[in-house]
Amino acid sequence: xxxxxxxxxxxxxxxxxLVISLAACxxxxxxxxxxxxxxxxxxxxxxxxxxxxxxxEAGGAxxxxxxxxxxxxxxxxxxxxxxxxxxxAQPPPPRTFILYFETGGARLTPxxxxxxxxxxxxxxxYPAPDISVTxxxxxxxxxxxxxxxxxxxxxxxxxxxEDARVEAIDLTVTSHGQRNLLIxxxxxxxxxxxxxxxxxxx
Amino acid sequence: xxxxxxxxxxxxxxxxxxxxxxxxxFVKTLQGGNAVIRALDDSERPAAIGGELNVGDTxxxxxxxxxxxxxxxxxxxxxxxxxxxxxxxYLFEPARGxxxxxxxxxxxxxxxxxxxxxxxxxxxxxxxxxxxxxGVRGTQFVVRVGR
Numbered sequence: 001x002x003x004x005x006x007x008x009x010x011x012x013x014x015x016x017x018l019v020i021s022l023a024a025c026x027x028x029x030x031x032x033x034x035x036x037x038x039x040x041x042x043x044x045x046x047x048x049x050x051x052x053x054x055x056x057e058a059g060g061a062x063x064x065x066x067x068x069x070x071x072x073x074x075x076x077x078x079x080x081x082x083x084x085x086x087x088x089a090q091p092p093p094p095r096t097f098i099l100y101f102e103t104g105g106a107r108l109t110p111x112x113x114x115x116x117x118x119x120x121x122x123x124x125x126y127p128a129p130d131i132s133v134t135x136x137x138x139x140x141x142x143x144x145x146x147x148x149x150x151x152x153x154x155x156x157x158x159x160x161x162e163d164a165r166v167e168a169i170d171l172t173v174t175s176h177g178q179r180n181l182l183i184x185x186x187x188x189x190x191x192x193x194x195x196x197x198x199x200x201x202x
Numbered sequence: 203x204x205x206x207x208x209x210x211x212x213x214x215x216x217x218x219x220x221x222x223x224x225x226x227x228f229v230k231t232l233q234g235g236n237a238v239i240r241a242l243d244d245s246e247r248p249a250a251i252g253g254e255l256n257v258g259d260t261x262x263x264x265x266x267x268x269x270x271x272x273x274x275x276x277x278x279x280x281x282x283x284x285x286x287x288x289x290x291x292y293l294f295e296p297a298r299g300x301x302x303x304x305x306x307x308x309x310x311x312x313x314x315x316x317x318x319x320x321x322x323x324x325x326x327x328x329x330x331x332x333x334x335x336x337g338v339r340g341t342q343f344v345v346r347v348g349r
Contacts, residue, residue, distance in 0.1 A: 028348025029333060036341045044343055048334035055343075064333045064347070083344045086282035086311045089268035091230035093315070094276040127230045128252035132274065169228065169252045172274075179297050202228070202272045 027063035138194035151175035225254035227273035235267030277317035285310025
């Protein structure tokens, strides 16, 4: 007799047993893709001995077993239960400020100078903040001159932050010359948006 | 002449030589319990907020601790209790096109928010688990490795 046939006395018992066995099958190892708050596309590709499985929808989950990765359902409650502490420990997202320079030199535009209070406020709000200062130029002048100029700009900003008594656990200065243009241009183009120093607070 | 604190001066010297002696990131949060970090040379140190992270470090949290970190490419990771996470590979030289970020979750829980390396080279970022390797194209996920 089929215990799962409705109307039979064993039906309810069979259903209960099925539900219990499904619950017991909830995977002990799994991955869940989350929503990106900034709307960037999310995707992971899980490779096991059984092959490749792609996850590209937020909320989608895969059970990770030695026999392979299989689609599964993980409830929001289970995510909270398993990852509540993990998520509570997440540091704030790094924040990048872009400061612009007058042409040819290491003088900040007035608008960029006015961003100082905001940078300092961000640094003091972050736990154990570390800062990267990266200098860039436009394509006016030779690459060698621009390496030097972008380093001068980055050092200027580092000094400016230190004069303002910024309190960070680390401050790293790098320079990219004209090798990392924000706005791609031909050689010799005076592009204000490329004359910049990026300050990232983590 | 710049009057830099000595640690910053050392960082500047090492990076000028192209050596990989700079930290790759820092511990930002630690709550609920304790965690230890084992370096490549097998030495162990207690994890602390503001502590440096280097290639090869393995972070182990106790059964109450959770810990958050950021890497210099702006990747954010946080781990829950009873977790073992190794930062196996890290290369972040965008100007030279050298990009790589490989981690291993031996057990426990991890929340991952990808950074610049995944954005610049989506096939360069992975998290290994005992049963499979996660290729991180972007951007956020949680993964649990049960016992």
